[in-house]
Amino acid sequence: MIRALTVVLLALVLSACGFRLREALVLPEGVSAIRVTSRDDYSPLAQSLERSLERAGARLVDARSSERVATLALRSERWDSTPLSLDQFGRAQEYTLRYAVVFALVDADGNEIVPQQAVEMSRDYIRVPTDATGSDSESELLGREMQREMSAAILRRIDAATRESRSAR
Numbered sequence: 001m002i003r004a005l006t007v008v009l010l011a012l013v014l015s016a017c018g019f020r021l022r023e024a025l026v027l028p029e030g031v032s033a034i035r036v037t038s039r040d041d042y043s044p045l046a047q048s049l050e051r052s053l054e055r056a057g058a059r060l061v062d063a064r065s066s067e068r069v070a071t072l073a074l075r076s077e078r079w080d081s082t083p084l085s086l087d088q089f090g091r092a093q094e095y096t097l098r099y100a101v102v103f104a105l106v107d108a109d110g111n112e113i114v115p116q117q118a119v120e121m122s123r124d125y126i127r128v129p130t131d132a133t134g135s136d137s138e139s140e141l142l143g144r145e146m147q148r149e150m151s152a153a154i155l156r157r158i159d160a161a162t163r164e165s166r167s168a169r
Contacts, residue, residue: 029033031070033059038074068108076102098122099146114161119153121146
């Protein structure tokens, strides 16, 4: 009885604060087939976006295909690592890892669905100068995590633009 009451009370509190589960990605109207292009043919971000779009119900078209479909263009992907602090020997030990992507979504006729925009992320991490192996794997893990987050951020922006254009009608 107390357990059921706790669940109901928790549901009421969460709904009162405005919390709601994220809905599934809504593709723009008329976009059933899409191609993802990138300057890097082997971009992990492009591959992640393709998998997510496929799960959302889009039919993927190869980037080299001449078929006229909507295009999610990753126009720029840039990584940067900047030292934040130095130890007593002048070696960097704390870094900021930055990841920036410029993208746009255009329909088959070349009209912008989501205008070109940039998404930037940054994370701080510690790299012990005497433990290069562990630090390298930590920065690689952080990079993969940031790519997953970037993919989700791009899809949220596409979803928001789609929902906004639908509600304006």
